Amino acid sequence: MFAVLTIIMMILDQRTNTLNQMRVVLTAPLTSLQYLVSWPINLIDNVSQLMSSRQALLNENLDLKAQQLLLKAQMQRLVALESENNQLKTLLRSSAQIQGKMVIAQLLAVDSDPFIRQVILDKGSHDNVSIGLPVLDANGVMGQIIQVSPATSRVMLINDPQSGIPVQDTRNNIRAIAVGDSYSNQLRLVNISHTTDIRIGDLFVTSGLGQNYPEGYPVGEVVSVVHDLGLAFADIKLQSKARLDQSRQVLVVWPNKSASEIKEHKNA
Amino acid sequence: MRKWLLIFISFLLAFMLTLVPMPEWAIWFRPAWIMLVLIYWNVTSPQRVNLGAACIVGIMLDLLNGTLLGEHAFAMIVTSYFVLKMQARIKMFPLLQQTFCVWLMVFLYQLLIYCIQGFIGELPKTKWYWASSFVSMLLWPGVASILKSFKRRSRLRMAS
Structure with missing residues (x-):
């Protein structure tokens, strides 16, 4: 009987959307389980970040700053291009805009x-x-x-x-x-x-x-x-x-x- | 009551072990934790953990995994049915034979899921898919003895 029930469920789930609502309702309590598993792993990540040495962080910071500078420089060009693009698109009465x-x-x-x-x-x-x-x-x-x-x-x-x-x-x-x-x-x-x-x-x-x-x-x-x-x-x-x-x-x-x-x- | 709690906790742990992320090379080696725990309870207390329990656990697994709703439930019910059929015999088997029997059951479970995945056209693409049943087999003596010791301890506490 259970087997038949699950087979019907599988077919419904595959062919139609009727079970979607049920899926949403049933998943909500299970979310806590997912967080429960995910939490200690994130904690370990955080701890290992705390442990990482000052020098490594400084180096990473420098790298990131350099990268940011590069990206910003590219952004400047992009902003100009984007405004120009949007202007052209409004001229063309097109609704799609990028951002x-x-x-x-x-x-x-x-x-x-x-x-x-x-x-x-x-x-x-x-x-x-x-x-x-x-x-x-x-x-x-x-x-x-x-x-x-x-x-x-x-x-x-x-x-x-x-x-x-x-x-x-x-x-x-x-x-x-x-x-x-x-x-x-x-x-x-x-x-x-x-x-x-x-x-x-x-x-x-x-x-x-x-x-x-x-x-x-x-x-x-x-x-x-x-x-x-x-x-x-x-x-x-x-x-x-x-x-x-x-x-x-x-x-x-x-x-x-x-x-x-x-x-x-x-x-x- | 205490036994229900024990059953609940063991399944909770099994679910957590199922969700814990594994490194890329090991994803196919994840044993079927829930199936192992289910087999254990099917064998040791079949009046509590029966086909209905298999159905509920399977649907929970489907929800967590995002697989077709009822896929794991179906596979677990069918496997559980055979375990319950052979329950008295499996209980009496020596450990080695029991382990082999568990491998057969987990293999059946995997085979059913493989078939259903085949029906919906999303087959796993490596042969490593089958490795999971062997890892499960190797872990069976450990899982069984841990659960048994917990059960004994809880029974002692109840008596005292």
Whole structure:
């Protein structure tokens, strides 16, 4: 009887969204368990930080300052470019603008099944995190939020087979959709014909077309292009720019305009 | 009552051990802690920890792992069913035979999960996936003796 019950549950969960609410309700009490596990590990991290020598910290500080200087110099150029870009876009009456609100979130130090490509963040609905928000790390797009509980949220990484992300080539603006590939931990471009000009080394960034991910963040680099003429489409693999299994701190981004505003704009 | 508490604490510990992050090279070697504890209680007190308990524990594991809801629950119920079937015999087995039996059960559990993952098209991609059942087997004597000593101690305390 229990077995039948669980089979029904699995089918419901796979095919429909009916169990999502239940999942959210049931996960809330389990959140404390995740924090319980994560806490001593963070503590150990903190203690080892306290132990690190003054000299090492000074050196690191110097390094970081130098880096900040460099980044600031680049920022100056970027600010000018951005304002110019926004100005041009307002001239064109386009609604997509680059900057949005961001919040830094930490990954909870908990593992899931190794074949589940999801991570858990320490920000939840208390911090206004909601389903569908994109998550970035320092190098690129990591994924999007698929489940929120009061104090945690679950992120589906872009190499999950259920994830799809609209991208475009920086070299020639070819648009495509990158989906996760469960066998190689990379991303795959779907429905790209053999004649399309995509080469190894091309960088793909988000195109912003799905309105889920903001425009212009790096997604991945082409690592292999295979033209098997027996197949209808070319087989193109991307290596994600974000370090999906290494980053500990990530950014949750609220795209500048709310979805309703964008829709209004589109309808207008 | 005290026994329920003991069962609860042992499962709590098993859940924590399941969540503790492991270094990259060791992720496939994580033993099936919850399955081990479940087998132990199935064997030693089958009237308390039965298929219903297996179902609840499995669903909790699904929620924590973010896997398909009911996936681990199903695998645990089926495995637990066989353990309960053979409960009287497993209890009497010498340790070596018991250990082998546990390996078989954990292997069955992993096989079921492998099948379900196959159905939804997200198979684990290395052969190392199966290593977990062997690690579980090696840990069984330790887990069983620790739980047994706790049980004995709590019983002594109850008597005094």
